[in-house]
Amino acid sequence: MASRLQRAIKGAVLNFQRTPAEISAAASRLIAQEKQVHDQVAAQTTPTFANTIKPLAKLENANGGEAAVISFLQNVSTDKQVRDASSEAEKSLLSSRMASMMRADVYKSVKQVLDNKEELAKLDSEDQALVESMARQYRRNGLGLSNEQRAKLEEIKKRLIDLGVEFSRNTNEKDGEALFTRQELDGLPEDYFCDRPVRLHNGVKKYVVTTKYPDMVPIMQMAKSEDTRRLMLQAEETRCPENIALLQEAVKLRLEAARLMGYKTHAEFMLEVNMAKTPQNVLEFENDLRERLDVLADAEIKEIEKLKRADMEAAGQPFKGLFSWDFRYYSNLVKEHKHNVSEELVKQYFPVEQVTRGILDIYQNILRLRFDKVPDPPVWHPDVAMYEVWEADGSEFLGHIYLDLFPRPGKYGHACVNPIRNGYEKEDGTREHPVAAILANFPKPTSTAPALLTHDDVITLLHEMGHLLHHICIQTKWAHFGLDSVQHDFIECPSQLFENWGWEPSVLQKFAVHYKTGEPIPQQLVERLVAAKNEGAGLFNLRQVFFGMFDMAIHNTTDANVDIRSTYMKLREQITRFHGSSNRECCGAATFGHMMGGYDAGYYGYLWAKSFSADMYATRFESAIEDPRTGMDYRRHILHPGGSVDAAAGLEKFLGRNPNNAAFLKSIGLEQ
Incomplete structure (x- = not known):
């Protein structure tokens, strides 16, 4: 068969x-x-x-x-x-x-x-x-070093491989878990409890909640009990304690390797081949952005603090400050209060099948592609969908994509794209076609409703599909220049570009339909959703700045024994403006997979690349959001070359000038 x-x-x-x-x-x-x-x-x-x-x-x-x-x-x-x-x-x-x-x-x-x-x-x-x-x-890789130095470097690199694989295995295999009563989960919608496992704990019926995204995120956004949110975050931040030691060792070895190669820090070594070139450029970028965002965050903090103070007063409890487990909950409340945007209402218009088809249609229209779903595909799990990708006119087959969108035990726990085969020219002049897969962890269907996505989930799917189509559209002679060869502080740019379509009312109304009635999302709801786009932009982007600054703190240092745990906790509180847990065992670095998954000294690239994506969108796409001529220019200059040319050259050709960050600052509510 x-x-x-x-x-x-x-x-x-x-x-x-x-x-x-x-x-x-x-x-x-x-x-x-x-x-x-x-x-x-x-x-x-x-x-x-x-x-x-x-x-x-x-x-x-x-x-x-x-x-x-x-x-x-x-x-x-x-x-x-x-x-x-x-x-x-x-x-x-x-x-x-x-x-x-070597x-x-x-x-x-x-x-x-x-x-x-x-x-x-x-x-x-x-x-x-x-x-x-x-x-x-x-x-x-050390060619040019003495035999003794090269042998030492090889030993370090072998150990780093072992550490990375072990870190990844731990985060995939070790889900955290917490038990809560129905009262402790007050604020969660009824569908959260549909088909949810229950367990008797000391004679009390409790719901089983894991640290998988569809379980954890709704609690952090909607659970009224601060203790519940605190315990949920604690379950996440204590589920892989051994990973702290693995990351600590990796940081020490990376510095040792950089010194062998003649660099002061690991970041200096890594950034040499990126667009940023030097740690100083990265730090100037992060610090400048932090200063600008702090202005927005000041006002946002006041709004959030006002809401929490009112909650504490109503409960007869003292206000003790804002904590990391408050961020999502009160940010969500601000949106509801100011813009009448309820995530529970919005997600009813985003059933996963219609959203997936709608997003594919966006890429079809703009990039002149065609996606044909493969019936009964040969895949690794029944949940996985497989598509053939063609030129829109059917003249050329381009590759295969796989969508694996729901969580399960042992599966990768976040959202990413895995390039599985790069495209290349074969000896006979024909092409071997690329293959890639999206791994995500969206809410699964229940016995009473299909899988429903939040608007954040829709943006995530647009983002990951951007990576997927970047990979599929690369047209190089050699597999060597596939997606993984693209400069690391540009690689997020094509995926971030397409997040913009998730905020376009005309686009949303084409595929957002109520899962029961089939009615399109009301125009007024879309307008409220778009109006809330930059609500909390200061604090949200400061969180990204924090991750980038933590990355630089542990990788742009000459201290081989920099304390991972204390550095993470200290910087998170300083930059994000929320207190952390007093529990010494809590540390988000233990599941910060980017630090062991190829983004070491590179996390800044998310915000760095976003300035380019905002510039491209504002300059070429915003006035003609579904213009295939612009889409084909984008394919030719940005996607087709893969890593075979410097990203800056493609940007200049597509924009007709050097890029700038004016559109990015405007997109998050800041003016120059």
Whole structure:
């Protein structure tokens, strides 16, 4: 049956049904193939693009998808043995890749090609970029160090791989849990309790609540009891205590590696290849934005404090300040009071199937694409939807996308896009097509209602779909220049651009329909929702500044023993303006996956890139939000190149000038 299905689907379909033994065998096979190619490259007596660079690039083309699949399964499989095997395979693959990238004999051959300016000049621009990128990768992996220093660096990198895999496994596997009575959950809507597990605790019936987003977020937004919100946040911030030590060790090792490479800090090393270039530029950006946002936050804090003081007075309790578990709850109350926007009312107009189709339609119209849903697809879980992506006129197949939108035990716990296979040109001139998946944790359907999304969930889906389509629309010769090669402080820009469509009334009214009646969302409700867009923008964006400043505090330091826990708690209180928990075991850094998932010294990129996305939207899209001509310009200059060109060059071509942050500041309620 599976083979017939796969023959009916356009393009080469990846196999996600793997046993632990098959995963292990695949990893071993890939490692052996990698060694064979690297040995051949190292043996070249007269290195050229054809006998050195091309074989290395073809290896990435051929093996990248298979390696990604067996690593991906740790995030999605329902079988713990498969997830464990996937984690171990990833460690082996990353260790092998790291060792290969530190081979002096291979680098010698690559460097000779780079230094042959006459041959380099004959290559096209992407091939030239490939040579330069490969040489830079080898250099940044310690080639040029002494044998002793390189051996030490290799030891550090191997340990960092182990730490990253273990951190990720802990956050995926160890959900927090809390038990509450119905009274303790006062404020939550009736559908929150539909199909919710109950448990007797000391003879009292209590509802089981996990730290998965659909359980936790409504409590933080709507539970009237401060104790309930506090205990819920505590369950989240204490569920992986061992991760603090893992991150602490990683920070120390990253600094040691940077020093071996001749840099003062890890951030200095990481930022060298980003748009920001230096830690000083990042800190100036964050501090300038913080000062501007503090002005907004001053007024927002007064509104929130007024509401909490009134609650405390009504309950006959003293006001003790604002705490981290108050942020979402009182921000939500302000929206309701000032704009009459109820999340419970709004979500009735966002059933997940209609929203998904509506968002796909947005991308179809603007980017001139077509999405065909695959019936009975060969996937890793029944909840997963699979689509073929085509040019709108059907002239060209572009790739496969997967949507895995609901939580389950052992699954990755946040929202992200996993690039699984990069596109590239095959030897016969045809293309191998890219594959990617969205992993999210939206509320699941219940016995009485379909899956309903909050407006925040809709924005998240627009964002992640932006990453997905960036990956699918990359049109490079080599897989080397796929999504993961895009400069890290630009990579969020294309996904953030499409968040804007979630605030356009004409767009929302096309796909937001009541899940019972099918009636479109009322215009007045949309107007109130849009009017509330920047409510709390100061505090919300200060929270992003905090994450970026924490990242820089632990990665732009010469102190190898910087205290992760105290730094996190201190900066959160200083920047976000809310007190933290007095419980010493609480620390959000334990589940801050970005710090071990590739965003180290890079979290600032979310706000950095947002200034570019706001500029692109205001300049090219806002006056013609569904203009496919603008969309095709966007594909050509921003999406197609992947990481093969500097992001700044594509931005300048698309905008017709250098970018600026005026539109971004205006979009969050600030004027220059």
